[in-house]
Structure formats: C-alpha cells, structure tokens
Amino acid sequence: GGIITQTPKFLIGQEGQKLTLKCQQNFNHDTMYWYRQDSGKGLRLIYYSITENDLQKGDLSEGYDASREKKSSFSLTVTSAQKNEMAVFLCASRRLGGDEQYFGPGTRLTVL
Amino acid sequence: GEKVEQHESTLSVREGDSAVINCTYTDTASSYFPWYKQEAGKSLHFVIDIRSNVDRKQSQRLIVLLDKKAKRFSLHITATQPEDSAIYFCAASRTSSGQKLVFGQGTILKVYL
Numbered sequence: 001g002g003i004i005t006q007t008p009k010f011l012i013g014q015e016g017q018k019l020t021l022k023c024q025q026n027f028n029h030d031t032m033y034w035y036r037q038d039s040g041k042g043l044r045l046i047y048y049s050i051t052e053n054d055l056q057k058g059d060l061s062e063g064y065d066a067s068r069e070k071k072s073s074f075s076l077t078v079t080s081a082q083k084n085e086m087a088v089f090l091c092a093s094r095r096l097g098g099d100e101q102y103f104g105p106g107t108r109l110t111v112l
Numbered sequence: 113g114e115k116v117e118q119h120e121s122t123l124s125v126r127e128g129d130s131a132v133i134n135c136t137y138t139d140t141a142s143s144y145f146p147w148y149k150q151e152a153g154k155s156l157h158f159v160i161d162i163r164s165n166v167d168r169k170q171s172q173r174l175i176v177l178l179d180k181k182a183k184r185f186s187l188h189i190t191a192t193q194p195e196d197s198a199i200y201f202c203a204a205s206r207t208s209s210g211q212k213l214v215f216g217q218g219t220i221l222k223v224y225l
Contacts, residue, residue, distance in 0.1 A: 007138060011162075031211070035215075036128075040121070040218070041217055042118070042201060042215040042216050042217040043156075043201065043213075043215040044215070044216050045160065045212060045213070045214075048211075048212065050211075058212070059113065059214075063132040067176075074177060090155060090156070092156075099144065099146065100146070100158040100161075101148075101155065101213070102157075102158075103155040104155060105154075105155050106155055
C-alpha cells in the first residue's frame with residue numbers, strides 16, 4: 001500500500017498573503033490532483049499533473065499556481081489569499097491507466 | 113462544461129433499509145461514473161464505479177445504475193448499516209481513465225437504529 005501526506009494540516013494566513021500547500025505520495029502514481037472542497041459544494045478541480053513537470057488547469061485555477069517538481073510531490077500556491085476561499089484543499093493521485101483516485105487527508109485553510 | 117447534480121443533500125434511513133442517491137449529468141460524452149465516500153473527519157475513498165458500456169454494476173451491498181438516455185445514475189445501498197453513514201459524492205468524466213472528474217455536491221447519508 002501507499003500513503004498521501006499533505007502539509008500543513010491547518011494553514012492560517014492573512015488576506016493577500018501567498019501561501020503554499022504541499023502533497024507527497026509514495027504510491028509511485030503518475031497523475032496527481034489538487035481539489036478544493038467547500039461546504040455543500042462538492043470538490044472542484046484546481047490543477048492536475050499527468051506526469052513530472054506537467055501541469056493542467058482545472059476549472060478553478062484562477063488565483064492558484066501549482067508545481068510538480070518530482071513524481072512524488074505536487075505543490076499548490078495560493079497567490080493572494082482571499083477570505084472567501086477558506087476551504088479544505090485535497091490532494092489526490094492515480095496510477096497511469098487506473099481509474100481510482102487516492103485522496104490525502106486535506107489541508108484546511110483559514111484566511112484572517 | 114460538464115455539470116453533475118446530486119439531488120439529495122441529506123438522506124436518513126433506518127438500519128436495514130435501502131438508500132438511493134441520484135445524480136444527473138449534462139455532458140453526453142461522459143463515460144465514466146465513480147462514487148466516493150467521505151466518513152466523518154476523514155478524506156474521500158473510492159467505493160464503486162460504472163462505465164457507459166453497462167447499465168448496472170454490483171459490488172456486495174452497493175449497486176450502481178446508469179441511464180444514459182436520461183443522463184442519470186444512482187447509487188443503491190442495500191441492507192444499510194450504521195457504518196454506511198457518510199457523505200457520498202458522485203462524479204463523471206469523459207474518459208474511462210477518470211482523468212478529470214467533475215463531482216456532485218455530496219449527499220449526507222445518516223443510518224439510524
């Protein structure tokens with residue numbers, strides 16, 4: 001088996017601040033995803049990466065940057081934190097040719 | 113783009129009864145429909161999926177039905193147990209590899225004794 005680790009678990013920032021969330025997986029999966037989960041709104045895709053150094057925008061990419069420096073890690077940057085984006089950010093991964101996405105425990109973002 | 117609507121925001125059933133969660137989608141090209149479960153305080157995990165080449169799939173107490181004409185799919189949980197209590201998310205994707213999923217809003221299922 002494997003595991004997805006997200007750091008930090010809780011992130012508190014100031015409005016306008018640049019904040020970075022990190023995700024690591026040891027499944028050796030090729031594809032990784034960042035989702036935002038707002039209460040009552042399901043999950044919305046921010047960015048995904050099919051392989052190392054690849055980046056694809058999701059429906060919610062505005063205001064975010066992502067970086068896939070190596071196969072096992074995928075970072076998400078909130079370029080200028082806003083109070084209306086307090087949410088849980090979930091990282092997921094999937095092996096090439098597989099269907100199931102494996103999710104991490106999430107980072108809860110609070111913007112003051 | 114694709115929109116996935118989950119019709120029940122909350123569902124309460126008595127233990128042992130069946131629960132049904134319904135979803136509709138808009139993109140006729142969608143061909144892959146997974147379901148994920150999120151238990152309290154935990155992250156999501158996959159429970160079952162269906163592809164557009166079949167209209168029914170069963171895994172133990174879980175049954176998924178797909179009506180392509182109506183662009184509707186549903187999750188049936190039979191003989192519900194307290195551990196089935198969770199938030200269930202449906203999703204849809206154009207590719208069978210589930211590359212880019214569009215999720216529904218989630219249904220809170222409560223199984224009471």
